[in-house]
Amino acid sequence: EVQLVQSGAEVKKPGESLKISCMASGYIFTTHWIGWVRQMPGKGLEWMGIIYPGDSDTRYSPSFQGQVIISVDKSISTAYLQWSSLKASDTAMYYCARPSRSWYRDDAFDFWGQGTMVTVSS
Amino acid sequence: EIVLTQSPGTLSLSPGERATLSCRASQSVSSNYLAWYQQRPGQAPRLLIYGASSRATGTPDRFSGSGSGTDFTLTISRLEPEDFAVYYCQQYGDSPPITFGQGTRLEIK
Secondary structure, eight states, X not given: OOEEEEOOOEEEOTTOOEEEEEEEESSOGGGSOEEEEEEOTTOOEEEEEEEETTTTEEEEOTTTTTXXXXXXXXXXXXXXXXXXXXXXXXXXXXXXXXXXXXXXXXXXXXXXXXOEEEEEOO | OOOEEEEOXXXXXXXXXXXXXXXXXXXXOGGGOEEEEEEOTTSOOEEEEETTTEEOTTOOTTEEXXXXXXXXXXXXXXXXXXXXXXXXXXXXXXXXXOEXXXXXXXXXX
């Protein structure tokens, strides 16, 4: 059974750094890209970027380029999303998600993590 | 970047009725790479339709997708109580970035 299990909720102060995780199981990790999606409170879905675990090839949405870093540790089948200096506007639910077809970067997401709520407040 | 505009913003219907949700793209979606997701409160999105008209595994057959180019539709033939949720369209034919519509809230009348 394919599962994406994300790390728990975080409460941080502005200016702090953060790295959240998404651990995959039930399939061969290096055969599928892993994407990240933001959902601000009461708002819609925003595609942030995507990484290929096989070689760490990464693509970002222009809206998030330079704001976050997406990485992966294929030895533990885990993808990461990190910030070096959080802002209050980073408060949101963050989902990892897997494109449905092997090796396809641009695809519908058939499996999603449960989400990680990040709250940034002084 | 392809902008997706969903209409209506909110749709109020009763169980048993037919729902028609629209998604319009600012330019043609390559290969009809258009998906629909359902999101219930407190849950992650769930893939319903991909490739504009193919049902994902586990999607009931009361859900159907249609359309091509810039105009796409999600139809729910007879609403069940569990269908009242928010629905998003997504294009993945022109990336990066993949883009989502702003969502349609389907509420009980």
